[in-house]
Amino acid sequence: MPRHRFLLALLYICFFGAAASAQVREISGVVRDAQTREALPFVSVTANDGETGTTTNLDGIYRLRHHRPITSLRFSYVGYAPQVISPDSAGTITIYLQPAAAQLQEVVVRGTGENPAHRIIRLANQNRDRHRPENLPAYTYRTYNKFVLTATDARELDLSDTLQLSPQDSAYLKMRDLLSKQHMFLLESVTDYAFLQPNHTKETILATRVSGLRQPSFGIVAAEARDFSVYDDMPLFFGKRYLSPLSTGSTRKYDFVLQETNVVGQDTVFIISFKPEPGTNFDGLEGLLYINSDGWAVQNVLAKSAADDDKRGIELQQQYGQVGPQGQWFPSELDVEITVPQVVLKGHQPFAHLRTYITNINLNPNLRKSYFGVVALQQKADAHLQPDSYFQQFRPDSLTALEQNTYQRLDSIGKAQKLDRTIRFMEYLTAKQIPIGPISLDLKRLLRLSAFEGLRLGLGAHTNALLSERFSVGGYWGYGFRDEAAKYGADAAVVLHQPSELQLKAAFFEDVLEPGGTRLPFRQRSLLGDLRPAVLPDLDYTTHKSVALAGRPLRYGQAQVMLRQQQRRPTLGYIASDTAGGGAGPIYNLTEAVVSLRYAHGEKFMRQFNQLMPMGGEYPVLWLQYTRGIDGLLDGAYGYNKYDVRAEASFRHRTFGESSFTLAGGLVDGKAPLVSLYNGSGSFNPDYEVYTGDGFETMQPYEFFSDCYAALFFSQNLGKRLLRTRFFKPDIVLVTNIGFGDLKQPVQEAWPQEPAFQTMEKGFFESGLLLNNIISSPFSGIGVGAIYRFGPYALDDVKDNLKIKLTLSIAL
Numbered sequence: 006m007p008r009h010r011f012l013l014a015l016l017y018i019c020f021f022g023a024a025a026s027a028q029v030r031e032i033s034g035v036v037r038d039a040q041t042r043e044a045l046p047f048v049s050v051t052a053n054d055g056e057t058g059t060t061t062n063l064d065g066i067y068r069l070r071h072h073r074p075i076t077s078l079r080f081s082y083v084g085y086a087p088q089v090i091s092p093d094s095a096g097t098i099t100i101y102l103q104p105a106a107a108q109l110q111e112v113v114v115r116g117t118g119e120n121p122a123h124r125i126i127r128l129a130n131q132n133r134d135r136h137r138p139e140n141l142p143a144y145t146y147r148t149y150n151k152f153v154l155t156a157t158d159a160r161e162l163d164l165s166d167t168l169q170l171s172p173q174d175s176a177y178l179k180m181r182d183l184l185s186k187q188h189m190f191l192l193e194s195v196t197d198y199a200f201l202q203p204n205h206t207k208e209t210i211l212a213t214r215v216s217g218l219r220q221p222s223f224g225i226v227a228a229e230a231r232d233f234s235v236y237d238d239m240p241l242f243f244g245k246r247y248l249s250p251l252s253t254g255s256t257r258k259y260d261f262v263l264q265e266t267n268v269v270g271q272d273t274v275f276i277i278s279f280k281p282e283p284g285t286n287f288d289g290l291e292g293l294l295y296i297n298s299d300g301w302a303v304q305n306v307l308a309k310s311a312a313d314d315d316k317r318g319i320e321l322q323q324q325y326g327q328v329g330p331q332g333q334w335f336p337s338e339l340d341v342e343i344t345v346p347q348v349v350l351k352g353h354q355p356f357a358h359l360r361t362y363i364t365n366i367n368l369n370p371n372l373r374k375s376y377f378g379v380v381a382l383q384q385k386a387d388a389h390l391q392p393d394s395y396f397q398q399f400r401p402d403s404l405t406a407l408e409q410n411t412y413q414r415l416d417s418i419g420k421a422q423k424l425d426r427t428i429r430f431m432e433y434l435t436a437k438q439i440p441i442g443p444i445s446l447d448l449k450r451l452l453r454l455s456a457f458e459g460l461r462l463g464l465g466a467h468t469n470a471l472l473s474e475r476f477s478v479g480g481y482w483g484y485g486f487r488d489e490a491a492k493y494g495a496d497a498a499v500v501l502h503q504p505s506e507l508q509l510k511a512a513f514f515e516d517v518l519e520p521g522g523t524r525l526p527f528r529q530r531s532l533l534g535d536l537r538p539a540v541l542p543d544l545d546y547t548t549h550k551s552v553a554l555a556g557r558p559l560r561y562g563q564a565q566v567m568l569r570q571q572q573r574r575p576t577l578g579y580i581a582s583d584t585a586g587g588g589a590g591p592i593y594n595l596t597e598a599v600v601s602l603r604y605a606h607g608e609k610f611m612r613q614f615n616q617l618m619p620m621g622g623e624y625p626v627l628w629l630q631y632t633r634g635i636d637g638l639l640d641g642a643y644g645y646n647k648y649d650v651r652a653e654a655s656f657r658h659r660t661f662g663e664s665s666f667t668l669a670g671g672l673v674d675g676k677a678p679l680v681s682l683y684n685g686s687g688s689f690n691p692d693y694e695v696y697t698g699d700g701f702e703t704m705q706p707y708e709f710f711s712d713c714y715a716a717l718f719f720s721q722n723l724g725k726r727l728l729r730t731r732f733f734k735p736d737i738v739l740v741t742n743i744g745f746g747d748l749k750q751p752v753q754e755a756w757p758q759e760p761a762f763q764t765m766e767k768g769f770f771e772s773g774l775l776l777n778n779i780i781s782s783p784f785s786g787i788g789v790g791a792i793y794r795f796g797p798y799a800l801d802d803v804k805d806n807l808k809i810k811l812t813l814s815i816a817l
Contacts, residue, residue: 032092033068036061036080039101046322046340047295047305048082048102049267049274058269060295060305063322063340063360064401083264083276083293122261122277128301129294130251133236136302136334143201143372144335147365149399152225153408154190156180156353177352184353191216191411194224195391195399199370204607205377210384212391216412217419218428221389223613226382227361230339233321235294235306239657243319243343246657247288247310250279251303258285264293273298281311287660288312288724299327302334312725318344329368337363362401379560381620382611432614443472450481455539456690457517457576459487475500490546492516506563507556517544520575521684521710523649523671525628526555527563527603529619537697540690541706545680548572561606567599570639573680577707593678596641601630625654634677645675667718676750677712685709685744685765686716689808696775696790696810701742703771703794703808710762711746718742720775735788738775743768767797777812788812 036048044065051058052075061067069075078098081087085102092098134140195212199205213224233240238252250259258281265276275298280291289312295305302325309320322340327333339361348355397403404412418424430439438445450465463483468476480495494514501507518524519541551569558564573593606624610617628651636644652668671683687704688697696702700718721739746765773792780787794806 030072030075031068031070032075032078032096032098033066034098034100035065036067036082036100036102037065038085039103042101045082045085045102047293047307047324048080048100049265049276051079051081051267051269053077054079055268056270058267058274060274060324062324063338081265081267083278120256120261120263122263122275123256125263125275125277125296125301126251126256126261126294129296129303130253130255132301133251136300137234137236138335139200141200141202141333141368143199143368143370145197145199145365145367145370145372146363147399148194148196148198148227149362149364149396149401150192150194150196150225150227151360151400152190152192153188153358154355155188155358156184156350156355180351180353187407187411187414188216189355191408191415192221192225193396194226194388195396196224196226199372199376201372201374201377205372205374206381206609207377208382210382210388212395213384213388214391214393214396214412216415217424219389219416219420222384222428222432222615224384224388225359227339227341227359228382230321230323230341230359230361231336233308233323235303235308242290242308242310242321243341245288245310246663247290250290250294258282258287259289274304286725297334299332300334304334318342318346328366333368335363335366335368339363362399364399379557379608379610380612380617381609382613384612429615432616435614436616438467438469440469440471443468445469447479447481450483453483455485456542456693457488457544458485458490461485461492463492494549502556505556505558507554510551510553510555512549512551512553514547514549516547516549518547518549518573519684520545520573520577520680521682521707523630523651523669523683525603525630525649525651526565526601528628536695537686537688537699540688540693540695540697542690543575543577543707545576546574559604561608562602562604564603565599565601567597567601569597569599570641571595571597573678575680577679593680594640594642595678595681596635596639598633598635599630601628603628625652627652634675634681636676643676643678643681645673645677645681647674647677647681648672661721662724663722665720665722668716669718670715671713673712679710682748683711683714683746684762685711685714685746685769694808694810696812701744701769701771702740702773702790702792702810703806704769707762709744709746709765709769711748711764712750714744714746714765716742716744733779735776735779736786738777738790740771740773740775740790740792742771745769763798765798769798770794770796775812777814786814788814 036045037043038045044061046061046063046065048061048065048067049058050060050067050069052069052071053073054077056073057069057071059067059069069078075092077089077091079087079089080100080102082102084105086105088100088102090098090100138144193214194210196208196210198208208226210224210226213221215221215223229241229243233242235249235251237249239246240249248258249255250261259279260282262278263275264278267274267276275296277294277296278292279294281287281289290308291311292306292308294303296302297304304325306321306323309318320342323336324338325334326337328335339359341359342356343359344354344356346354434448437448439448444466445468447465447467450463453461453463455461461483463481465479465481467479476497476499478495478497480493482491482493484491492515494512494516496510496512498508498510501509519538520543549569549571551567553565553567555563555565571594573595574590575593576590603626605622605626608622609620611620628649630649632647632649634643634645634647635641649671650669653666655663655665657663673682684707685704686700687706687708688700689703689705719741723737723739725734725736744765745768748764771792771794773790775788775790777788778786779789788811790810790812792808792810794800794808800806
C-alpha cells in the first residue's frame with residue numbers, strides 16, 4: 006500500500022474512533038420506577054465495571070462523564086433488580102428499574118464473625134468531625150426552595166358507575182378532578198445563607214412567591230432539613246430528637262445491613278440500611294446510608310422515624326457532594342415529605358413536599374462578625390417583587406404544567422377572595438392583635454380565667470406602625486366577675502435608637518399583682534407551660550406608675566432601668582371586696598429603682614409574617630435584677646435592697662433524653678413589707694388540678710414566705726424509652742423540685758385573719774412522675790401526673806402529700 010494511502014486510512018480510523026468515543030463519553034438521563042414511573046434518587050450508576058460512576062440526584066437525574074469510551078452502565082438501587090446496558094451513540098438514556106421481590110438482604114457474617122457493615126459505620130463515626138459543615142471556619146451558599154402542598158388518594162373507589170356514587174363520593178371526584186389540574190398550594194424562594202464560627206448565621210430571603218398572595222410576608226427555608234445531621238449524636242428531626250445511626254456505640258442499638266458495594270474509580274460506595282435492633286426502646290430512625298470510602302463520608306442519607314406511633318410522617322433525603330480544592334463534603338440537595346395520617350380531605354391524603362437545591366458554595370468567604378446580628382432570618386423588602394425569570398435562574402428545571410396552573414388558578418382566586426387581607430389578619434392573630442386602621446386591638450385583654458378574678462372580660466388597644474414606627478400609645482380596661490372589680494391601665498413608648506432597640510416607656514395601671522412574686526422583664530411565658538398565675542387565690546390590688554429605659558446593649562443581652570411607684574393593697578388575710586378600692590385593708594406605698602438584665606448567649610430571631618419570633622437556643626438563659634426600695638421618695642415608706650437571679654437551661658442526652666433545669670434565688674436586705682418578700686412559689690389549688698409547669702406543685706401559693714431563698718426545679722423527659730406498648734405510649738417525665746428559704750426579719754404586719762405561712766429553712770422537697778401525651782394528636786396532648794411531697798414539711802396525713810394533676814402539652 007502506498008504510504009499516503011496508509012496515512013489517509015490511519016487518519017480516518019483515528020477520526021472516526023475519536024468521534025465514536027466522544028459520543029459515549031458523556032451520558033445523562035433519568036432513572037424511574039418501572040411500575041409507578043416515579044423518579045428514583047440515589048441510584049448507583051457505574052461505568053465499565055467500576056472505572057467511574059455517579060448517583061442520581063433527588064429528581065432521579067444522572068450525568069456521567071468519562072475520559073474513556075463507556076462500554077457498559079450498571080444501575081443498582083436497594084429494593085430493585087440491577088440493570089446493565091451497553092450504551093449506543095445516544096447521549097440521553099432513561100432507565101426503568103423493576104422492584105425486587107425481597108427489598109432487604111440478611112446479614113452475612115464470615116471470617117471473624119463481625120457484621121461487615123459495623124466496620125464501615127465505625128470508620129464513618131471516627132471521621133464525622135471533619136465532615137461537619139459547622140466545623141468549617143466560614144461558608145456561604147445560595148438556596149432555591151420549592152414547597153408543594155398536594156394530596157393523593159386515601160382510598161380505592163370503583164368509579165365505573167358514577168350514577169351510583171354517594172354525595173361523599175361526589176366530593177371525592179371533585180377533589181380528584183381539582184388535583185389533576187393543580188396543587189393545593191405552591192411556594193418558591195431563593196435565599197442567601199452565611200455562617201461564621203463559632204455560631205453566627207444569617208439567612209436572607211432574596212425572592213419569594215406564594216400561590217394566591219401578591220405580597221407574601223414570608224418565604225420557605227430548609228432550616229429543619231439543613232439542621233438534621235447524622236453526624237450529631239442526637240440530631241433534631243423536625244421538632245424531635247432521635248439517636249443517630251452514626252452516634253458512638255450505635256452498632257449495639259441499630260441493625261445495620263450492607264446492602265450493596267459499588268466500586269467507583271479509586272473509591273467505594275457502601276450502601277447500608279439501618280433500623281433499631283428488635284427489643285430496643287429508644288427514639289430511632291430507619292433508612293439508608295451511602296458511605297464513600299473517600300474520607301469515610303456520608304454521601305447520601307434517606308431517613309424516617311422508626312416509631313409506629315409518630316403522629317406526623319416525615320421522610321428526609323440528603324445528598325452531599327465534594328466542593329472546593331480540598332474536596333470538602335457539603336450538602337447539595339435536600340428533600341422532605343411530610344404527611345399527617347390523621348387528616349383526610351375529601352377522600353384524599355394531604356402531604357407536603359419541600360425540595361432545596363444548594364449552589365454558589367463558597368468555603369472561603371470574607372465575613373466579619375459585624376455582618377451578623379440577633380436576627381438570623383429575614384426577608385428583603387422587595388423579595389415579593391422578583392419576576393419569574395429571577396426564579397428560573399435557580400430552578401433545576403422549569404415548572405411543570407401542574408405547577409404553572411397552581412400559580413395561575415390560585416393567584417386569580419387569591420385576588421378575588423382577597424387572601425392577602427386574610428393572611429394579614431392571621432398574622433395579627435398570632436401576634437394577638439387585630440388592626441383596625443392605625444389602631445390594633447389587644448386580644449390578650451379580651452378574656453382571662455383565674456382563681457382570683459374568675460371570668461375577666463375586657464378590651465385593650467394600641468397604635469400600630471400605620472400611625473408611627475417610632476412611638477405607640479395604648480390602654481386597656483377589664484372587669485373580674487368574681488372579685489367584682491374593674492382594672493384599667495395606659496402606656497406609651499418611643500423608640501430612641503432602632504438598631505439597639507432602645508425605648509423610653511411609661512406606664513400606669515390599676516390592676517392586680519402577686520404578693521411576694523418576682524417580675525422579670527424580657528421573660529416570655531409559654532401558652533401551656535406556665536399556668537401558675539391562673540391558680541393563685543389571692544392577689545394585691547395595685548396602683549402602678551413607672552418610667553423605664555430598655556434596650557439591647559449587647560448582641561445577646563437585654564437591659565432595663567426602671568423607676569416605679571406602687572400602692573399595694575393586699576387581699577391575703579382579707580376579703581377582696583374590702584381592699585379593692587383601698588378600703589379596710591392595709592396600704593403599702595413603695596418606690597423602687599430597678600435594674601434588670603437578661604443574657605441568652607447565641608439566641609437568634611427570625612423576622613417572618615411581619616413579626617420577630619425567637620428561634621430557640623442551646624445555651625442557658627440568665628436573668629439578674631437589682632431592686633432598691635427608696636424610703637421618702639414619692640411617698641415610698643420602705644428602704645431595702647433586693648437581689649434576684651434566675652437561670653434556665655436544657656440539655657439532651659442520647660440515652661436519657663432531655664434534662665431541664667431552673668435555678669432561682671433571691672435576697673432582701675432591709676425593711677420591706679411582706680408583699681415585697683418571696684412567697685414559696687407554690688402552685689397547688691384544690692379547685693384546679695392542673696400541672697402548671699412553674700413552682701412547687703404540692704405547695705399552696707402562700708404557704709411559705711422568705712426574705713432569702715434558693716430553689717431548683719428539675720425535669721427529665723425520657724420520652725417513650727421506658728414504656729412503649731401497642732396501645733399505651735406516653736412520654737415519661739421525672740420531676741424533682743427543691744427549695745430552701747429563711748425569714749430573718751420579723752413580719753410586723755397584722756391581719757384580721759392571720760395568714761398561716763411558714764419559712765422553709767429545713768428544705769422543701771417534692772418529686773413526681775408525669776405521663777404526658779396519653780391522649781395525643783399531631784399538635785397537642787393530654788396526660789396525667791403524680792407528685793409527692795416529702796421531707797421536713799411533709800403533711801401529717803400521707804395521702805395529703807400526693808397530688809394528681811392533669812398535664813397539657815403542645816407539640817409544634
